[in-house]
Structures are given as C-alpha cells and as structure tokens.
Amino acid sequence: MTPPTDPFTAFAPALAGPPRLEPTDVSYVLEDTSLGRMLLAVRDDGRVLTTAFAPDAAHEQHWLERVAQRVSPRVLRHPRPTDAVRRALEDFLAGRARQVAVEPDLALLSDFQRLVLTGLAASVGYGRRTTYAALAQHLGRPRAARAVGTALAGNPLCVTLPCHRVLPAAGGVGGYAGGPAAKEALLALEARSAG
Template identity: 40%
Template sequence: MNHFAYNTPFGKVTLASDGRALTMLVPGDRMLAGDRAPNAITNAAATQLQEYFAGQRRMFDVPLNPAGTPFQREVWHALEFIPYGQTRTYAQVAESIGRPTAARAVGSANNANPIPIIIPCHRVVPASGGMGGYAFGEKMKRFLLELERSHSL
C-alpha cells in the first residue's frame, strides 16, 4: 500500500493505493499503513482532482478498490451514476439498488465511503432538505455541489 499527501484548493488530502487502484482519500496529511510514496494511481487521482476543482473534469476514471461490505460497495457503485451537478436522496439511492426500504443503511454506507469526492457521496442529500453529513464537513459539501452546478449550466 502506497500513500501520499497532495495539495488541493482546500488543503492537503492523502490518497492511498494498493498499486492497482485507489483505496482511500482522507482529508489532511495522514500517515497510513504502507509506504509514504506516490505511485501512478495516486498521481493520476491527484491530477484528476485538480481538474475536477478547476471545473475541467466531471467524471473520474482512476481505478477504485474501496474496502467495505458488499452492501456498502453496492451503494458506492450506485453513487458513481449520479450525474455531475445533480443530487439524489438517500431513498432514491436505495430505490436505485433495488432496496427501497434501506434509506438509512444507504446513509450509513455513504458515511463510510473511503474515497469521497471521487465516489460522489456529496451528491446524496436528505429528502427533508439540508446538506446531511459529509466527511469533509457541510461547508465543503455545499461547495462541491455549487461547483458542480456552476459548471453544468
């Protein structure tokens, strides 16, 4: 496992890779298990994040391998199909995976997403309004949604 901290417009993020795919994105400059060295996967993810923040990228194509339960992985895969600049409710995501009564479980899976931004859990909001939770905080979630809306016009 390799990991390395990269600069973004909002400070550093640490990206981790198993050598074949991206496994984690965490805020800050973190020490994780494995070698603290960039590799082709973390470098590609960092480049794509810079393009995303500049409004030049709508989809990420770096390979992903997030660690999670089968249900969590199913939810995270579904999140990749929420179009750039749009949102879905937890209930809508639950419906999309054929589990219409699992909105709360979708929320828990969203909260456990180890690769936020790239797996766009920020695009999921509560049906009651508001932002809901987010690993980088509500302010960042709001910023990401506004960034996407402004570039999808």
C-alpha cells in the same frame, strides 16, 4: 571525566535521515486540496484505494490502518505513484473534468458499500442530486435509507465515488466527511460547470 556509562546514553551520531525505500504494495500521500486535507492511497498496480478526507492525525491513522488490514501492511508514504490521482483530483476540483478519472479499487468497501456506491456512481451523474431515501429506493432497498446513509458516511473514495450528491430529503446539505462546507463547494462546482 564523566562517569563511564554516560557516553553510551549520550551516543548521538550524525544520522543521515530516514531510509530511502522503493514504492511497495501501497503508496500514499497527504494532499492539501481546495476541500481540505485528503489521504490519497494507491496500489502498486495504480488503482486508487482512498481519496478520503483526513483533517487530522486520527483520521489519517484510521484510514492507514484500514489499508494495512484489508490490503497489505506494506504501506509507505511516497508521492510519485500518487501523481496520477493527484492530477485527476485537481482537474475535477478545477471544473476541467466531470469525474475523477482514475480506476478505483473497492477493497476497503463492505459489500453493502459497494452496492450503494457503485449504484450511486452509475445512476446519479455530474451536477445531479438525489436523497438518501430515493437512492435506497433505486437500489431496491426502500427501507434502508438510514443504512445507505451509513454506507455513504464511511466512503473511502470521497469525490471519486460521488457521495456528495446525496442530500437529506428534509433539506440542507446533510453531513459530509470533509465537512458541510466542502459538500456545498462540490455541489456549487458541479452546478456551475454542468451548465
């Protein structure tokens, strides 16, 4: 006979699996796109909080914590509510659409990021490119090229708000959250499809 306390610690009932919970304030999914793994988070009203690159667990956690802090801690992994954004992203990446046709929610953006990213989306259309300095100039902050770069680097809505269209004046593609290869692929896609 085993010692009396042993079966307690050995208690291993047949567990059915994690709980099945209905979609709540924020639903997200990790999607393997042609550009890399992305975290797509959607509010309960359907507006999109992130289309962010999440190549590893640390990035995933970073974005989920931001969402929990700024929007609501009720965040659950749920594929169904993200169907629309997944489809829109797929259409864009296949060259069938000229923008990711979703309504973005800017709750995760700082005030300056809102200024920069909405200004960018409004002024630099599909297939066009600009530089950090030119964008800063356009926004009426000619000396803020570096701050503009930082604002773009923290973009939670990559591809949806087209930070990939901004390049360094010195040449090259510059940095990108999804890696330079993803930026090049996006620029090539737009150059090809803008025709």
